[in-house]
Amino acid sequence: MLKRVYLKNGVSVIMNHMPHMESAAIGVWVAVGSENENKKISGISHFLEHMIFKGTPARSTRKIKEEIEGRGGSLNGFTSEEITCYMAKVSGRHADIALRVLSDMVLYARMHKKDIERERTVIIEEIKMYRDMPSHHVHDILSEMLWPDHPLGLSVAGNIKSVEAITREDLITYKTANYGPVNITLVLCGNLKESESLMREIEGIFTLKLKGKVAPAPPVNFVSEQTRPRVRIIYKDTEQSHLSMGIHTFRRMHPDRYALSLLHIILGANMSSRLFENVREKRGLAYEIGSEIKRYRTTGAFIVNAGIEHKNVPKAVSIIIKELKKIKSVPVPSMELKRAKEFFKVQLLLALEDTLDHMLWLGEHALLIGRLPDKNEIIRKIDSVTSDDLLRVAKLIFRDRKVNLAVIGPEKDKEKSEIEQELGELC
Numbered sequence: 075m076l077k078r079v080y081l082k083n084g085v086s087v088i089m090n091h092m093p094h095m096e097s098a099a100i101g102v103w104v105a106v107g108s109e110n111e112n113k114k115i116s117g118i119s120h121f122l123e124h125m126i127f128k129g130t131p132a133r134s135t136r137k138i139k140e141e142i143e144g145r146g147g148s149l150n151g152f153t154s155e156e157i158t159c160y161m162a163k164v165s166g167r168h169a170d171i172a173l174r175v176l177s178d179m180v181l182y183a184r185m186h187k188k189d190i191e192r193e194r195t196v197i198i199e200e201i202k203m204y205r206d207m208p209s210h211h212v213h214d215i216l217s218e219m220l221w222p223d224h225p226l227g228l229s230v231a232g233n234i235k236s237v238e239a240i241t242r243e244d245l246i247t248y249k250t251a252n253y254g255p256v257n258i259t260l261v262l263c264g265n266l267k268e269s270e271s272l273m274r275e276i277e278g279i280f281t282l283k284l285k286g287k288v289a290p291a292p293p294v295n296f297v298s299e300q301t302r303p304r305v306r307i308i309y310k311d312t313e314q315s316h317l318s319m320g321i322h323t324f325r326r327m328h329p330d331r332y333a334l335s336l337l338h339i340i341l342g343a344n345m346s347s348r349l350f351e352n353v354r355e356k357r358g359l360a361y362e363i364g365s366e367i368k369r370y371r372t373t374g375a376f377i378v379n380a381g382i383e384h385k386n387v388p389k390a391v392s393i394i395i396k397e398l399k400k401i402k403s404v405p406v407p408s409m410e411l412k413r414a415k416e417f418f419k420v421q422l423l424l425a426l427e428d429t430l431d432h433m434l435w436l437g438e439h440a441l442l443i444g445r446l447p448d449k450n451e452i453i454r455k456i457d458s459v460t461s462d463d464l465l466r467v468a469k470l471i472f473r474d475r476k477v478n479l480a481v482i483g484p485e486k487d488k489e490k491s492e493i494e495q496e497l498g499e500l501c
Contacts, residue, residue, distance in 0.1 A: 076088070081276070088261045089262045091266045091267075100260070103437045105252075112225065113236065116229070117230070119252075123152070123158050133175070145164060147164035159434075170268065173276065255284040258280070300478075303497035304479070306481070315381070322374070323375055328374075332455045333467040341378075342366075342378060344417065347364070349365065353394065363380040392499075395500050
């Protein structure tokens, strides 16, 4: 049974009792991420997430891990552009322990200076590691191109200079400003037989500690001023060239979001997609190729990622462009559309069988959309998308002036010119 309540101080609590499950997943969500940052404090949301795991007056770092993992559970967290989440998956009979540990971490993190300095080194090494991974670093380059001079163009982890400059006072000030009750949502899914007891415990913990009603900061609106295709090549003597092509789309709650999801499935979401079939299977140009969608409150992007042999990059870009041109000029056959819809629906239903995935689904909708999801409504919306809808949306977004392409590899001016010429074909 799914229910949502609000504590007197504004903390939101979502519970979904799933009695047939053995496990329970608990998440403490905070409506803050790298979109709330600027260049000076870039990476502070991620830095703070690391520090939340570094002990409280009641529990050492080791004790935090042992309380969850010693009971067979798992503990994790993540920071994105818009949200931060601390989560645990445990047996349902240990849900109360997981709640106490997570709430202690989020509310009472001690943030000792020695821990901050140690973690600063860890984060800087993490940044260096990702910069040494072209398949990862190319995404940061693309984000800078898609959203220049905007928080979304900054790396979630920050950069070495900004992370080196963040102080303990910065972390405490940022936490005080953003970890208020109106910004916090608790999500509990799975075997919650003691749900009434858990609710009483939540009320006691979060009403006692959290005061005030500081609202989430509004997102910085993004308006694209791009008028022509853009290509950026980072020269690196790699074994393989890594490319990431991004095209501006629309905000998360745009009415055409379901049509965009189906375009993504048809073009690059799985091994039967058009890009996988035509770039890898038929021509052997890539081992990995696929698409993804970035959705934010005020903007979004459709992205194609691939790892290509150096000499084949212009050819691969040409094929990608041809597929984008085709899908905006030739209606998707009914059977292909039917398969895409079935893939979307079954993937959704399979994910909801796992308590952790279910918790993430509810939390993301609650924080990013502002209401709880209804899977039946989502399925109805997907079923209502027509081939004409796909054609209309593809014509709207797949245009050359919206295209950005980042490449990491040993390409030179000749290849760059060829690539720019190919992008210009998407008119």
